[in-house]
Structures are given as C-alpha cells and as structure tokens.
Amino acid sequence: MDLKAYRDIAWNGIWKQNTGVVQILGLCPILAISTSIVNAVSLGLATILVMAMSNLVIAALRNFIPYEIRIPVFILIIAALTTVVDLAFNAYLHELYLVLGIFIPLIVTNCIVLARVEAFAAKNEPIGSTIDGIAMGIGLTLVLAVLGAIRELIGSGTLLSGIEMLFPGAEAIHVFGDDYPGFLIAILPPGAFFALGCLIAGRNWLEARKLARARMNPPAITDTPAEA
Amino acid sequence: MLRKLFKFHGGVKPQTNKTQSTTAAIAAVPLPDRLVIPLHQAVGGHPRPLVQPGEHVLKGQRIGGADGNLSSAVHASTSGIVRDVAQAVMPHTSGLTTLSVIIEPDGEDRWCELEKVNYRSTPPDELRDFLRDAGVVGLGGAVFPSYAKLKPGKEGKLKTLVINGAECEPFITCDDMLMRERASDMLKGIVAMRYMLQAEEVLIGIEDNKPEAVASVQAAIRASGETGIEAVAIPTRYPAGGAKQLIRVLTGIEVPHGRRSTDFGVQCFNVGTAFSIFEALEHGRPLISRLVTVAGNVTAPRNYDVLIGTPMDHLVRLAGPRPDTDRYIMGGPMMGVRMPGFDVPVVKATNCVLVGSPALFPAPPPEMPCIRCGECAKACPADLAPFEMYWFSRSKNFGKAQEYHLFDCIECGCCSFVCPSHIPLVDYFRFSKSEIWSREREKESSDGARDRFEFKNFRQEREKQEKAEKLAAKAAATREKVATEGAATPAAADGEAAPKPKPSATDAKRALIEAAMEKARQQKAQVAPKNTDHLAPDVEADIAAIDARRNAAPARAADTPDA
C-alpha cells in the first residue's frame, strides 16, 4: 500500500463513506451525545481510540480467528478495548465520564466499529486498517462536532459549554448574548433527528451540486502533448 | 310495480343534457363517399379480410371473418367497390391505425342474399353461431361479442336477464330514442335472448329521467302479452348503467371483479344489442348500422341511424357543428374517448359523437396534490379508495396500486369528476393498468426467453458431448485409414469441396463473405444446428411464408459472387 491508498482510505472514512451521513451507522451516540460540542467531541475521541486500536489488533490477529466465531471474537476484542477506554475516562476525566454515561460502554455496540472491523480490518493489513479506523472515527467525530455545534448553538446559544471539564478554567462562548431564550427542542431527541436530517440533506445537496458541475464542465484533459 | 330497488355506493349526478337531442325523431344519413370499416371492432381476435381491393361487395356481405375463439364477423354496410384493404386511423385515443376495408358506395345500397332463422325453433348453439356470423356485438360500449354472452351458466338457465336501458351518460340518447321508437322490435330481440339464456325473468332498467321510454317499453310489453318481463324505472345516478351497478340496483347482487355474472344467475345486455339481435334473427340483417347520438357543440343535436364506417365528420355535418369545434369525443363526457381526427369512422362501439369545444368542455384547472379528502372514495361506485391507487400509481409503485384493487376500477370517471384537486385520476389508473399489462407481457416473454436459453444451453452441452464422441470415433477411424492406405487425401474429411469461387472481386467484403462461407461449409460437417424442432405452428407458418417469398425471388445469395 502506498501513500495514495492511505489517502483514499482516509478520504473514504471522512467523506465518501462517512458513517453518520452516508452509511447511516453509529447513529445512537451521534444523536444522543451531540447536545454540546464538548460532549460530542469527547465521545468522538473515545470512539477514534477504540476504532483505531480494534482495527489494528484485529487486522494483526485476523489470521488466527476462525470464521464461525469471528463475530464473538471481534466483539470480545472491541469490548475489552472499550472497557480499557472506559476505565481510563473514569479515572482521568471523571466529570466527562459521568456526562457520557452508558455511551462509553456502548461504543462496543456502535455499529460502525464492528462494521469496519468486519468490512475492513478482517481483510486488510494492520497499518491500512488503523488508518481506516482513525478515518472512520474522524468522520464520526466530525459529524458529532458539527451536530453538537448546531444543537448547542440553537438550543442554548452557547458554544463549547462544559469545556472546563477538559480544560479547567476555560469558558463557554455565549454567542447570542445572555438574553437568548434558547430553543430547547434542539437539545432534545427530536432536535437531534432534525439536525442530522438536515446534515444528510446538506451533504446530498453538495454532492448533487458537485455532480452537476462536473457534468456541465467535464474535467479538462490535463496531459499535455509530448512534443509541445 | 313495487319492486324493491337496491342502492350502489357512490356515483355522481352530472348535468344530463339529454333533452336537446330527443326533440326530433331518429333520422337517416345520406351515403357518404367512402366507408372505412375497421376489421377489428369488437373485443377478441382480429378478423381476417375476406375481400380483395377492386372487388364489388353487396350490403351485408361478410368482409371480415371471425378469427379464433372470441371474435365477431364484419360486414359491408352498403354495396360498392372495395377500394383498398389497408391500415387506417381507428377511432381510438392512441391515433394508431388498424387494418380496414375501404368501400366506395355504388349508391344502390343493394342487400346481399339474407338468411333468416326462426329463433323459436332453432337450437341455441346454432343461434349463437348465427349471431357471431352476423357480427352482433354489445352496443352498450364494451363491444363484447354477444354470442359469447348468450350462454347460460353452469345450470343451463338463468334467473334474471337484465336489459340495460339506463343510459346514464350525459348527452347520449340513442337508447332512449330506440326505446321510444322501436320498443316492440327490441322486445322481440329480448324474447330471443331470454329463450337462448333460459331466463326466468327479464328486467329492463331505465333511468327515471326517461319517462317516455319507460312508458313506451311498458306499452310494448303489454302489447306483446309476454309475462315475466318488466320495465323498471331506476333512480338517475351515474353510472347506474354500468352492468354491475345496474345488476346491483335491480337484483341486489354484486358481481365481483373477475367473476362471470352468469355464475350469479344474471346477465346484462344493452337495449341496442337486443334490437340488433332482432334484426339479425328476424330479417337476417347483420350488424351494419346503429343509432348514434350527435350532440354537444352542434346547433341541432339529434339521433341518426348510421352505417358502420361512415366518417364522423360526414355525420356531424348534418347536425350543424359550431365553428369553435375542436374535437370529437366518441361516447359521453364521462367515459368517452377523444378522437384522433374528425374523419375517423363510426364503428359498432360509437353510441354518440360528442362534438366538443373549449367552451363546452374546458381544460381542467391545473392538477393540485391530493389532499386525501376522500371525495373520490365517496363517489366511487366500485367502493375503491381512488386516492390510494393514485398515490401509488403516481409514484409507479404498481404492486401497491394493485393491492388497493386497481383492477376493480371500471374507469367510470366519477372520482375525477368530484376531485377538488382536479387530478385526472382515471388517467393515472389507465396508465397503471397498461403498464402492468405491459409488464406482464414482458414477464411472459422473459420467462420464455429463460426457458429457451436454458434449453439451448442444454442442447449445446449435449452437442458438445456428441461432437467429442464423434471426433474421437473419427480420429480412430482416420488413424486406421492412414495406417491402411498410407498418406492419401487427408483433406477428404471435409467432404466433397464446393467449386471454389474465383477471387475476382477485390473488395474486403467479398473476401469476408467467402471466408465465412468456407467456414460455414467446413462447420457443416461437424455441426448442423438446425434449431427447427420444437417450433410453434404459427412460427412454422411464418417460415413457410418466408421461404416461399425467397423461392419466388431469383436465387441470389449463392449466385451473387458470379453475377
């Protein structure tokens, strides 16, 4: 595998096969934890960690895993790694740990983790797999962050509230001032669905526009004649 | 006359516009210059032409023979010269053409030899054949060959024969006028039908907006002295004349879609059909004319006795069309079909030529989305949910549309009539139905293709095996031969070589052809793919025809190189 292949894997994870808005997998944390940017990104980072590690480990061990019990073994590995991350959060980011609640253990059942392990790590070598895991995780985190930002902004008019849990002393930004009445729906489950729906539609729209543009002016032929 | 009547669900009450065309008596139509008689006029097979261009025909002479199991003959409407047997535009929305006989009348209007039967003594089976050859088909709109409907159900007899004089469509009055003026003849036709069907009772249903017709028919019944025949006035509500609705109103029986009404002990005929049966049996006259209402955008709406094949514009001219006329509609405003031109011929199905104009039948306002108000469902006489069928037809989800009983729809148009969103619902249903039918045809042909593909694979497999065996045998034989005869002519295996064509032509095509022919010759020894077994008879007939044509043409293929 060369650099280009890695780049493709990365691009694939972040945009083309983005878990949240294209594959429509891994939705629960995306919807449940995206009430604020800080929560969203923290869970995203935890997920990246788990995905990278599990892809790496499974790609490395893939030849030892019998087909019939691959799923339980994959899950075993993912669960173990998730527990490790869970324990780490509990120990070192306790406040955040309380906020994220059962969604850290639930990384285990985040469809996307297992889906990537099945679809990619079980068939590819470790480095590529790790990159795939990270890229998919970043894709997920991006969606989480954008959703978190939208919901936090509309819902309470702030950005980065709760940042003090990560960086003590830092403060949230009150974008609309203190008088903003807040649109609570944004923070509640319906708001999560609406926001993700709009995000998906937005991506569809961008892709459609890109396609339409490409149709209108087909890519110029780049190779210049040798004689010239 | 206290018969209990039943109600059918739905229905609408459009403005009837019937009085205009009933003021004058039925009129005759002068012979046109040309009659165009389509051979395919009724449900069923396409009749074959029995005449050649240039031939002289007499009025009533058969020009199209019934073909296959369900078909009905076609006759010359007047005497004259057959100008052509050719494709002509037919009175159908599609504007497609169909094989038609074009007759130039000689003005004599001379009947051919007419054969009569005594319908009281002839066995019903013979009567049916007679009616088929007389071209009698249903004149109520469906043009279904009547002989096929004149069979009683399994029990050999029928409870009720329903005669449809409802004429629920606005504007149309041909049945009304028929009943007023020719009730007693019609009644004789009904008696004949009753005999053939062994019907216990006969109910003639007439909408109560035609009191004269009811009176006239009742008088005729009284005069005839027949018992068990009753003319019943039924409430005026479109589509009371739909066979199922009329049966429901008169007997309370609902005949489900896909079932024969005779299974339920009823059968339904139009009054016009009864009259033409009378004509055929009593006078031996085949169905060559019918009553047609000309109404709508004309100064003098009226009913005419019209020869089949008369161009519509010839007919309409008599009634004085107004200058803003922009279309003819065959049938009424609810179910009629827009004609592709003004000169299409009157056919057996033409009960009315409705002359249209933008003012009389304005284009509907723009179609809005369905608001699921349910008006259409309230109006649907088939108890359907048109808006659901529409929803799925629109998104081409035909499976779902069928789940909502698309094929129970009788295309009466009530739903479109009432829809506040002005949705052409019936058009969606027609579209869906024809898509589904076309898909079924495709499915059939693809299933056939699969079978033939699989058979071919099987055959090739077998041939390969046989060939391998043959080759092995031949190789053995050759070896033996070589061993015994020494190095004699090994090429003889190719068989007796054809005379080599001279390489005189220089073009590449020629060379290619030769190479191919050479190859073909060589292959012939090994494989002889005949592919002529398992052919359907019609295909064989086709091939025979083609071969005949080929033989007729000067021998070409093999000769060309030398030519």
Place this chain on the structure above:
Amino acid sequence: MNNSPFVRKAASVQSVMLQVLLALVPAIAAYVWFFGAGILVQLAIASAAALAGEAAMLAIRGKPKALFLTDLSAVVTAWLIALTFPPIAPWWLTVTGTLLAVVVVKQLYGGLGQNPFNPAMAAFCLMIVAYPALMSQWPAAGQLDFKTQLDLIFGGLRQVDAITGATPLDALRTALRSAASPDSQLHGLRTNQLMDGPAFGLLGGKGSEWIALGYLVGGLWLIRQRIITWHIPAAFCGALFASALLLWGMRPDAFASPLFHLASGGAMLGAFFILTDPVSGATTPRGKLLFAAGAAIFTYVIRSFGAFPDGVAFATLLMNILVPLIDMKTQAPVFGHKKD
C-alpha cells in the same frame, strides 16, 4: 388535451379551505368577545408567516407560487396555530412555530397533501416543549385590554407572571392533585369547590367554553357542507366522554368531569378542525373512528396523568404515526367482496 371525464364538478382545494376558515369564524368571534382583539393580531402574524414561509419554499423548489399560495391551506394551518397558542404569546413564538409548521412539517415532505403529520399540531408540540412557560400562560377572560395585549405580543421577553395563570385544565388538574395529597391545604375539596375560582365558568374555563361552542357550531356546519364527516368528531367526543366518565365515576374527587373535558382546552377544536385534517388523518370510515377514538384516549391520559396541560396536540401527532397502518388495515371491502 385531457381525457375523459370531460366534465367536472365545481370544487377546488381553495373552496374547501375557505369553508374551513369560515367555519372558524364563530369561535374567533367568541374569542374576541371574551379575550379581546389580540387574537386577531396573532391570526395576522401567523398568516403572514405561513404565507412567507410557503412562498420561500415554493420559490426554492421551483413550484408555482400563485397556485399554491392561493390554495389557502397554509392559512388554515396558520389560523389553527394562532388559535392554539396563547393569545399573548410573543410574536416571535408565533412566527417560529408557524415557520416550523409550514417549512419543516409541510414543505419538507413535498407540500400540500403529502405531510404525514399535522403541521399546526407539530408546531404546538415543538413550542410547548421548547418554551413551556410561554406556552402555558393564559390570561383570564376580559383580564387584559388590547393595548396590554399588543405590548405583550410585541414587547419581547417580559414578566407575565403577575397577570396570567395556567389554563383551566392545568389549574384544575394541579388543584385536583393537591387535593388528593394529604399534605395539602386543598385536601378533601370537591371538584366543584375547586372550580370556584374566577378562571372557571359553567363547564370549562370562563369564556373558553363559549369559544368551544363556537367550534362546535362551525364544525357542525362543516359536516353539513360535507367537508368533513361525522365520524371523527363523534368518535373523539364519544371516547373522551367515556374515558372521563370512567375515572370520574370512580373518583369524582380526583378527576374532572366528562363535560369539563369536552368543554375545555382543545377538545372541540381538535374534534372538528384538527383531527379532521384530511391530509394527516385516517381516511376510511372505520379508520376515522379508530383514529379519533385513539386520539381521545391519548388526550385524556396526557391531560390527566401526563406532563402537559392539554393532550390534543400530542395525541394528534401520536395518532398521525398510526395513520398508515390504520388506513391499510381498515380498507372497506370493494364492490362484490362484501360480506352481506
């Protein structure tokens, strides 16, 4: 060129919607009479917002604006929003709600006729969840003059605590709950004693019971005009009455009477104008009965035990979810397939 039928009944979506608007007039008149003209301002704000939102979406989607703006369906939605929101809701609340209804709940689904959820009720639910305080503050009849109402509507965020209270439904429920609790001073009081306050009238809230009568009159007229059928109103009222009777019969001290339930909150509006929305409601006769009865039961449960003062809006949305299945399962047998 069109095909048959070539004739059509004179009916249009516009005339249907117009008649619905007309049917709302008696209730609006009662509203103005008892609560002042502020409601007219709300109706205007909502209508303007609805038309603007609809126009914007139609423009974006390249649909004919003139045709769809004049179909008046957006105005019906707007009026129903205005009538269900508190009359002193700040303008931005009404505007946000209406825009959400028209843009998200209606136009995102393709506009008129395609939305599975009732736009007006979705707006109400969204807003009561987001701004419960603003959405549950109702003035008592005759309490506020027009000027104060205008100030409240256009005055931005304000302190309304002093002048308004909860709706009669909410007030009675709160009181009943206290009455049922042994710790409370209200303990042991009967429903009719609890309804002694100035907010209550003969049957329901003072004034609002007359508005409910207005809805009833308008609704009956709609039935006569054959715009709606009797099924939904009858089933809704019947089922609401029955559920209320059941519990009230058992514990008159802890539950409100059936008539109170019928005369209060959005019951009449819901029965005749909201659940009857043809687009998002059930369409078969049997389906309509089920749909409305279900809505009534949900309404009653939410009113009596839930967290929201009135349940009509949530009940409507909940039953909207069920509509596809109800419609599918209650199709009437077609011609010839009836069991006689």
Place this chain on the structure above:
Amino acid sequence: MTSYLFVILGAVLVNNVVLVRILGLCPFMGVSKKLETAVGMGAATTFVLTLGCGTSYLVDHYALMPAGVEYLRTLAFIVIIAAIVQVTELVIQKTSPMLHQVLGIYLPLITTNCAVLGIPLLNVALHHDLLESLLFGFGSSVGFSLALVLFAGIRERLDGADVPVPFKGTAIAMVTAGLMSLAFMGFAGLDKFH
C-alpha cells in the same frame, strides 16, 4: 403487579428505546423501508433482547458480582448477546431463508444494536430484579418493534411523496423520526407515579 405493568408500559411508550432513549437507531433507520422486514426485524430483536436481558442478569448476579469483577460487565454481556445473536441467525437461516436474506446484514448487526447492550446495562443501573429485567427487556424491545413498524408504515407511504431532492430517502426519514420522537414526548411524566 401494577409496578410490573408500569415497567413494561414505561419501556414501550414513555421511555421508548428508540425515540426517547435514542438507542438502536441503526436498525431503526436501516430496516424500516418495508413493513414486512420491519416486522421481521422487530420479532428477531425482541427475541434476542429478552433472552439477552435474562441471561445477562443471571451472569451478572451469579458470576460477575460474586467474583467481584463488575468491570467485566460490558465484555461479558456483549459476548453473551453476540452468541445469542449468532445462534439465532443460524436458526433463522436454516428455518426461514427468505427472512434471513431480507434481514440481510442486519441480523448479525443486532449485536451492534446499541439497545441490545444498552438495555441490560440499564437493567443493572436501575437495579432491576430478574423478572423486572426480563420485563424491561421485553418492553423495550416491543417498544423498539413498535417504533420500527410504525416508522416503516410511514416510510412506505413517504415513498410516493414529492420530497425535495436533497431530503429524499434518509434525510426525510430522520425528520420523520424526529416528529415521532416529538409525539412520544407527549407521554412524558406518565411513569412518574411508579
């Protein structure tokens, strides 16, 4: 007795797994295009989840807690569930191949249905006893199936709607799920008496 009823009702309606707790969304979005498949998926999930809740309770109480290794809970639960799923998959594949094909990739993905792990974990957090665990599992999965089937009903109809192009498909389905979730908020507070 009534408290058990409340456990079920609460799990089905008030705290619907999908619409309120936001668990199990991937299959909710993925298998709701057709009513038939939705029903099948609902049934499969109900079976797995109920069984999973019971088994995980037993393992938690009779293996993990006595040994003092509660931190193995996630691992132990998910492995149990995965095994149940795989056995179920094999059985369905054998007995109903069509259902198997239709449920396609979603059967193994029941394992990664958050609800399937989330509910047993919630059982622990809410200190449910064995019966309550079973009822809670059953109620939650019925809630899941209910939401899924209703959602599928709406989506089948939405197929024919003239939805703006960027919103066609998943996006409008999300908006619909949002409105369903809003509607289910109407049940808020109904479980407070229990």
Place this chain on the structure above:
Amino acid sequence: MSETTALGLSARTGSVMVAFTVIFTAVMAFTYGATKTQIEASATEEKMKLISEVLPATAYDNVLLDDVITVGPTRELGLDDGGHIYRARKAGQPAALLLEATAPDGYSGRIELIVAVRADGGVSGVRAVTHRETPGLGDYIDPKKDKNKKSPWITQFAELKAADLPRCKLTKDGGQIAYHTGATISARAVTQAVARAAGYAAANHDRLFAAPSGDKL
C-alpha cells in the same frame, strides 16, 4: 483436523475463544488494576465537590465520607429504600449532618436532594442531585440549569436559620422562599422536602451523631 465433527469443531472454536478471552481479560484486568486507585480518588473527589457546595470545608475536620450511617426507609426524608447520612464534626464536636433526601412530588417525579443541616438546626445548603423537571421551566432547582447564575434559586436555603424553619415555605404558601411563577410545583416539592429533612435532623440530632460509624439505623 480432518474430522470436522460437531464435537471436534466445538472444541476447537471453544479453545480459540478461550485463548482470546484469556488474553483480553488479562488486558482489562491489568488496566483495572492500574486505574483502580485513581478511579476511587476521582469518585471521592466528585462527592466531595458536591458536599463542598452545601457545606464549606472549613466547617468540619473529620473524614466526612467515612463518618457515615445508613438509614432504612424514612418517610421524613422521602426515602423509600433508605439512604446515607454523613456526619461532619469539628474538633470532635457535631458540626453538621448531610442527609440524602427525596422530594417525591416533583412535577416530573422524584427529585433527589442532598441537604446539609448545621448542628444549630440551620440549613447550610441544598443541592438537587437527580431530577427530571421540565427543562427550561422547572429545572431551575438545579443551579447548573438555573438562568440566574449569580445567585441560583436553591442557594436561598443556605440562609435559613433554625428559627426560620417554620417559614421554609414558598411565599405563595406564606413562607419566605421565592419561586418562579408557572413552575411552582418543583419549587414547592423541594422546599417541603428541605423543611421535612431539617425537621428530621433536629428531632434526631443526638441519636444520629451518637450512632457508631457504619451503623444502620
């Protein structure tokens, strides 16, 4: 490996499964061991943070979390399943009681509180630990959600002296605790719970302090 009998395969898959399980359980067990103390410390810190909000650290000098007794179901505290009471002492003398209490009648169900009652009978502070009051309406009982960040509603209780206790009621009900109109129920539930808890603390003061640590009353 030639025979794939059911038993053979089961044994093989089983053993692979076991191998993986052993390895990864070991990984977890190792992590657990490594983080155990830190986790406990974090949990303690978390608790202490909450406690410090209702009772200043200067008010006591004992190890508060270790000086605890459990109580069974107690109506005054609204505890159906029992709960904990922590005892703060300064120089060996009773300083304050930290009671877990529940307001059962919140708008959306139970509100769990922690109430600190000084030895003199006054309230030192109250915090809502868990609640489900309507966001944006009733949730001002939680200082994190209260719009008034400077002096959240719940800090009113910190000013209650023993003598004020009879006035621990909403102003609407004739007391001195202010509330937000339109969301009386939440405020009333908390206020009544606090009053009951303070009353309970006063009534059982001696008994509660006297009981040996870890005891169950």
Place this chain on the structure above:
Amino acid sequence: MITALLVMTGIALVLGAVLGFASIKFKVEGDPLVEKIDAILPQTQCGQCGFPGCRPYATAIADGEAEINQCPPGGEEGIRKLADLLGREFKPLSEEHGVEKPKSVAVIDEATCIGCTLCIQACPVDAIVGAAKQLHTIVAAECTGCELCLAPCPVDCITMEAITETVDTWKWRYPVVEIKAA
C-alpha cells in the same frame, strides 16, 4: 485477576462450544434468493452486465459480488425491483455497463443472408431458425434484442429495428402534470 480470568474463561468456553455446535447443526445449502433475482432480470442474456447471462449475474448479486445496477436491458425499473428485493439503496444504472435503449428486435435481410448459421449459434434464446446453408429467419416474438447476433454475421445482414406500437401493445402515457413554475 485470576478470578476475572476464570469467570471469563468459563463464559467463553460455554459460548464457544454452543456456537460451534450450532454452526454445524444448522448448516444451510442452496440459495433461494438466486431464483428471485433471476426472475427479475430481463433474460435478454446479453452479457452486458459482465456475466455470461442473467443467471450468473443473479448468482453474483446474491453472493454480494456484483452491484445491482449493471443490467442495462432491465433498466431503472429492474434496479428498483432488485433494490426492493434486497433492501438495498437504489442506484442509477452503472454507465460502464451501458445505457437503457428502447426495445428492439433483430431483422435479417433475407436478400443478403448466406445461411452461415453463425447467428444461430450466437443467439442465446434460439430466436433464429433455419438450417445450414438455408436462409435464416428471426422469430420476432422470441427475439430479446440482445444484439449478440450482430457481430458474428459475416455479411452484416442483421439489423436491429425498434419495436413499433400496435393497438395491442399501446400504453396510456403518464398523465402530464400540468403544474409549471409560475
């Protein structure tokens, strides 16, 4: 640590054994899905999908080795049906496999045909009849329009002709929606 290992090992042992057992006990063969897919494919047998006929393509789809949008004769309609059957997302026809064309049938110019039988061998559905050195004819009703006979014909006597509509095959058109942007 030891207890943890013991507990998990126990669980793993039991589950591993159960699974291994089940996977043998419930082994399945055969795939009814292929039939269903094959029934949707148009049976043109043209090979444009990249497989030697419709059934091989059906098998490939069932095995997840082929996309559902590779069959041009089946067109958008076919893809929709496949998507429906398999619960996959609809995709437009893959351009590399060709474009949807109107249905047509092959016609042999009787004057030019030399009877070489090459077309007979090429036709996958036996729609061409005739013996060696005799002239060949295409049975229009059986021709699927796959164009496979065009290339082998040495004299280029086969042409494709679009099928014309007759009264029996005429279809009602989709009602024109008259709403236009104002």
